[in-house]
Amino acid sequence: MPAKGVQVPHGTDIRIEGVRLALGDDPPVPVLGGVDLQVPAGTVTAIVGPSGCGKSTLLDVVAGLAAPDAGTITGAGSVALMPQRDALMPWLTLRANIALGAELAGASRDDAGRRAEEAIARLGLTGFADHYPHALSGGMRQRAALARTLLAARPAWLLDEPFGALDALTRTGMHDVLRDLMAEVRPTVLLVTHDIAEAVALADRVLVAGPRPMAIIADIDAGPGIDGAQAADAVMTALRTAGALA
Amino acid sequence: MSTAGHRQPVSATAPGGSTMPRRRLRRLLPVLILPLLAIAAWQVAIWVAAPREWMLPSPAAVAEAGWDARERLWFHAQWTLLISVIALLITAAAGAALAYVIARSRMARLAIYPWVIVSQVIPLVALAPLLVLWLPSFAAILVLAVLMSIFPVIVAGVDGLGGTHRDLIRAARGLGASDGWAWRHVRVPAALPRLFTGLRMAAVFVVSGAVVGELVASDRGLGALTRLSAGQFETPLTFAAVVLLALIGLGLFGVVALAERLALPWTRRSTRPRSRS
Numbered sequence: 337m338p339a340k341g342v343q344v345p346h347g348t349d350i351r352i353e354g355v356r357l358a359l360g361d362d363p364p365v366p367v368l369g370g371v372d373l374q375v376p377a378g379t380v381t382a383i384v385g386p387s388g389c390g391k392s393t394l395l396d397v398v399a400g401l402a403a404p405d406a407g408t409i410t411g412a413g414s415v416a417l418m419p420q421r422d423a424l425m426p427w428l429t430l431r432a433n434i435a436l437g438a439e440l441a442g443a444s445r446d447d448a449g450r451r452a453e454e455a456i457a458r459l460g461l462t463g464f465a466d467h468y469p470h471a472l473s474g475g476m477r478q479r480a481a482l483a484r485t486l487l488a489a490r491p492a493w494l495l496d497e498p499f500g501a502l503d504a505l506t507r508t509g510m511h512d513v514l515r516d517l518m519a520e521v522r523p524t525v526l527l528v529t530h531d532i533a534e535a536v537a538l539a540d541r542v543l544v545a546g547p548r549p550m551a552i553i554a555d556i557d558a559g560p561g562i563d564g565a566q567a568a569d570a571v572m573t574a575l576r577t578a579g580a581l582a
Numbered sequence: 583m584s585t586a587g588h589r590q591p592v593s594a595t596a597p598g599g600s601t602m603p604r605r606r607l608r609r610l611l612p613v614l615i616l617p618l619l620a621i622a623a624w625q626v627a628i629w630v631a632a633p634r635e636w637m638l639p640s641p642a643a644v645a646e647a648g649w650d651a652r653e654r655l656w657f658h659a660q661w662t663l664l665i666s667v668i669a670l671l672i673t674a675a676a677g678a679a680l681a682y683v684i685a686r687s688r689m690a691r692l693a694i695y696p697w698v699i700v701s702q703v704i705p706l707v708a709l710a711p712l713l714v715l716w717l718p719s720f721a722a723i724l725v726l727a728v729l730m731s732i733f734p735v736i737v738a739g740v741d742g743l744g745g746t747h748r749d750l751i752r753a754a755r756g757l758g759a760s761d762g763w764a765w766r767h768v769r770v771p772a773a774l775p776r777l778f779t780g781l782r783m784a785a786v787f788v789v790s791g792a793v794v795g796e797l798v799a800s801d802r803g804l805g806a807l808t809r810l811s812a813g814q815f816e817t818p819l820t821f822a823a824v825v826l827l828a829l830i831g832l833g834l835f836g837v838v839a840l841a842e843r844l845a846l847p848w849t850r851r852s853t854r855p856r857s858r859s
Contacts, residue, residue: 425753427771440754
């Protein structure tokens with residue numbers, strides 16, 4: 337069960353309908369070409385697609401950091417975004433970085449500090465609370481970033497290549513950490529990744545994105561009871577069909 | 583025989599003992615190489631060319647003149663130091679504020695930034711006589727010192743505020759931070775290391791500015807002393823004043839570097855944990 341005091345609302349649906357977005361002015365470059373997808377409450381959906389296809393931009397739109405030119409998003413405003421790499425503030429200690437999630441969610445400084453201590457213990461970071469991020473390993477920083485996302489107390493998480501910068505061994509360990517956390521908290525998760533194995537291992541569904549301007553070209557079931565190898569094959573076939581895989 | 587019990591004893595001097603001064607000495611020696619070589623070349627030039635002392639005094643004559651005039655030097659040095667410190671504080675505050683406004687507002691960037699750059703094309707030394715006409719001596723010197731030192735602070739600040747890593751801002755905004763919050767709590771602290779780089783440069787320029795002002799507009803300060811002593815062919819004293827000016831610049835640079843070290847502990851790499859990965 338979640339650490340005492342860490343209260344996260346239960347999942348919420350994320351529904352994205354006909355979202356289009358062009359970036360730049362001279363001339364505008366279409367990045368999102370009419371994206372439709374739905375992430376049911378409490379489930380994990382992964383988006384796999386070629387580099388630069390607009391996956392991160394889609395997360396920015398869902399998080400409210402960019403306004404779409406067209407389309408509607410339901411569930412925006414209840415999401416916490418965890419960007420690529422750990423994006424911990426280098427000038428804050430591990431404890432302060434984690435507490436930031438709670439402070440931005442409206443907790444008082446004392447309450448945020450207390451929750452941060454609990455999350456530190458929960459994620460196996462005890463003894464490192466007063467260290468600055470540069471003094472920690474990639475895996476520890478990533479765990480701290482997860483703790484910060486957890487303390488934001490949002491019912492939906494947007495994870496943008498969260499483990500892309502980690503080595504294979506650490507990444508596998510982080511999959512276990514994330515899986516445990518998701519089993520406890522049951523957030524609605526939209527995960528963007530390059531890694532097909534990661535998508536299949538963590539998600540209930542894998543959506544395959546085509547090249548820019550991005551649209552969803554395949555929806556593959558990867559939930560419990562589905563053979564992972566078969567799901568990965570289906571993802572690769574869809575990517576190959578879209579010309580995104582050699 | 584087991585070797586486990588026969589480890590070499592650790593040197594008694596190793597942990598913070600007499601090796602520390604030796605280590606410091608090893609670090610200090612390379613710093614002294616250039617000045618020692620310069621003094622040696624200077625002394626050789628004196629021996630070879632034997633110039634008159636008012637043309638080029640020997641290092642020993644400079645040292646002697648400096649010691650003899652130590653009270654006079656100290657009197658003028660205090661004045662230069664006071665002006666330099668006040669100007670540096672004004673430069674830091676005004677430079678950081680201008681950098682924030684320029685980085686934050688597109689209108690300010692268009693309206694102010696180009697003129698900040700143009701202001702550096704004007705030889706500020708040429709402004710000194712005008713400033714003396716318009717302002718009391720102390721204020722004129724202060725303005726000149728600020729004008730000569732503020733540019734690197736503004737440029738470093740603007741670059742620092744504009745160059746914050748995108749993911750840091752995304753992380754904060756993605757957790758619900760407002761744009762204003764992200765500016766205050768992400769962009770500003772992220773810009774501090776670059777701002778301090780600008781301040782370290784300013785610490786040196788501010789002394790030059792003060793000296794230029796004193797040369798033109800004052801009978802106090804080491805700048806004024808160099809003018810007066812050179813005019814009276816007291817060249818050894820002029821040299822001593824110049825050496826003192828260099829030391830003041832070095833000292834201010836060191837104070838800013840120390841402030842940076844204290845204010846930005848996360849930029850130090852000494853807090854690495856010993857275990858766990």
